[in-house]
Amino acid sequence: MSGPRNHLERILFGETEIRKCIADLGAAITKDYKDKRPLSVVTILQGGALFMADLIREIHLPLKIESISVSSYEGTSSSGTVKFHQNGMPDLNGRHVLILDDILDSGRTLFAIQSRFEGECQPLSIQTCVFLSKQCERAVEIEADYVGFEVGDEFVVGYGLDYNGEYRNLPEIGVLKPEFYEK
Numbered sequence: 001m002s003g004p005r006n007h008l009e010r011i012l013f014g015e016t017e018i019r020k021c022i023a024d025l026g027a028a029i030t031k032d033y034k035d036k037r038p039l040s041v042v043t044i045l046q047g048g049a050l051f052m053a054d055l056i057r058e059i060h061l062p063l064k065i066e067s068i069s070v071s072s073y074e075g076t077s078s079s080g081t082v083k084f085h086q087n088g089m090p091d092l093n094g095r096h097v098l099i100l101d102d103i104l105d106s107g108r109t110l111f112a113i114q115s116r117f118e119g120e121c122q123p124l125s126i127q128t129c130v131f132l133s134k135q136c137e138r139a140v141e142i143e144a145d146y147v148g149f150e151v152g153d154e155f156v157v158g159y160g161l162d163y164n165g166e167y168r169n170l171p172e173i174g175v176l177k178p179e180f181y182e183k
């Protein structure tokens, strides 16, 4: 077997586990949003792309999808500032909004996006859903309303999560072997 999977030292969550987790999240969201209309699901690119694609197929309700592109990571650590790569905001006026991200770490990304949506977009409500929640100290006060898996305080890749732009296409979540980090 060749390819990026060989670059993993450990697999934390495999494809079957991920599928089950997404189905459970989708079922919970479907139940909670049954009477909340209209719904917009907004994913944070690039990391949240795979999560969004799988999760919305497990939410059995009418919904619109949107995306927003930001970055805060450099290599394997948070730069401390959240950069928005677009000027416009999605049209969320009068809508219930569920923000998706791949992983909650310092919390700055979700916090910055949630604050901008609240200040600029007049949504009916905002909730957040992350595939992974890192067990570490948050830099700002935020926790996600829906969490797929908890992970320890280490750098993970796969299922949308990158290292220097690569490994997003791995179907599982894992930790890279030390030799694949740039020196």
Ligand code: 5GP
Pocket (backbone or CB within 6 Å): 044, 047, 072, 073, 078, 101, 102, 103, 104, 105, 106, 107, 108, 109, 110, 134, 154, 155, 156, 157, 161, 162, 163
């Ligand atoms: P926060 O703003 O909460 O510190 O970080 C959120 C963003 O940082 C995530 O959307 C993700 O892009 C990136 N990030 C945080 N932890 C990890 C990690 O362990 N692996 C990868 N690949 N990205 C991470």
Ligand code: MG
Pocket (backbone or CB within 6 Å): 044, 045, 046, 047, 048, 101, 102, 103, 109
């Ligand atoms: Mg991200």
